[in-house]
Amino acid sequence: MIPGPTYVYACPDCQLRVSNRSIMSGNTFGATQFSDLRIDAPMMPSYPRISKCERCDCTFWLDDETKVEGTVGIPFTALYDDDFTPNETKNPVFGDQLEINSALELDQESIKDALFMNVQRDEEDEKHLRYLLLWAYHKQLLDGTILRENLNEDLDYRENIDALLNLIEEDEGSTIFCAELNRFVGRFDRCFELLEPFVEEFMGPIVGEIHDRCLAGNRDVFEIEIG
Ligand SMILES: [Zn+2]
Incomplete structure (x- = not known):
């Protein structure tokens, strides 16, 4: 991974x-991808x-x-510059502050609040927040802080998935993921309906897995093999 500048x-x-770091380039080596589209990539x-x-x-x-x-820290290009000497004076991007903390990520309640307060400026912002909320719920399942049967009863969880479906169902290539979202909320008939064209033509491993889980009435997220 090559880190990019740290912005303020x-x-x-x-x-x-x-401050918030950035990356110049990275790769998916050792990454885990989940069927809710979350990628855990070290x-x-x-x-x-x-x-x-x-x-x-x-x-x-x-x-x-x-x-x-301005940015914080030594610029990336300085690594190749033998004459580079760090500036001893205080970095002007610090303003009046002596130090700067990293920008906080929104926790689950803050994501809900953000959506409630309409901080999204367009559909892309809303999608971003709704994916974050979906993943926050599913991470709770992974670390055992909520049980699937309790999540199944959670109206906010269902409402978020319905809103996400509204936002993406017109998007090209989103059908299989829409089927998966319907499976998460237990609408198995709708899931089968959306999967049908793919089942007939060619049942890839992901469609196969969604299909089998749907048959079994299973609503869990699964790991996807990435090459
Ligand atoms: Zn403030």
């Missing part, structure tokens, strides 16, 4: 500055796109609008 962002409400870490200010609780996107000019 300012909370739009109280101006508290936070060689390609993902950094938050949205954060919550630890001082004033404001939720804000880490993008060009909140970015402060």
Whole structure:
């Protein structure tokens, strides 16, 4: 993995500055992909796109609008520059602060709050938040902090999946994933209906797995083999 620059962002409400790393390139070596599209890739870490200010609780996107000019740390190109000497004076991107903490990732409740407060500016933002929320629920299943039978009764979980379905069902190539989302909420008939064209033509391993789990009335996320 080649790390990219560490950028600095300012909370739009109280101006508290936070840093967020970036990567220049990474790979999926040793990665695990799940059927809810989450990828756990040690060689390609993902950094938050949205954060919550630890001082004033404001939720804000880490993008060009909140970015402060300049970066933290030694520039990547300095590695190839024998004459490079670090600047001894305080980095101007720190503003009045002596130090800067990393931007916080939103936790499950903060993602729900963000959606409730409509911080999404367009459909892409909303999709991003809804995927984060889906994965947050499923991570709870993985680490055992919630049981599947309790999640099945959770109206927020179902509502999030329905909203996600609304956002993506028109997207090209999304049919199999829509089938999977329907399986997560136990709508097995709808899942079969969406899978049908793929089952007849060619039953790849992913379609096969969704199909078998659907037959068994199983709603769990599964790991996908990636080459
Ligand atoms: Zn703030």
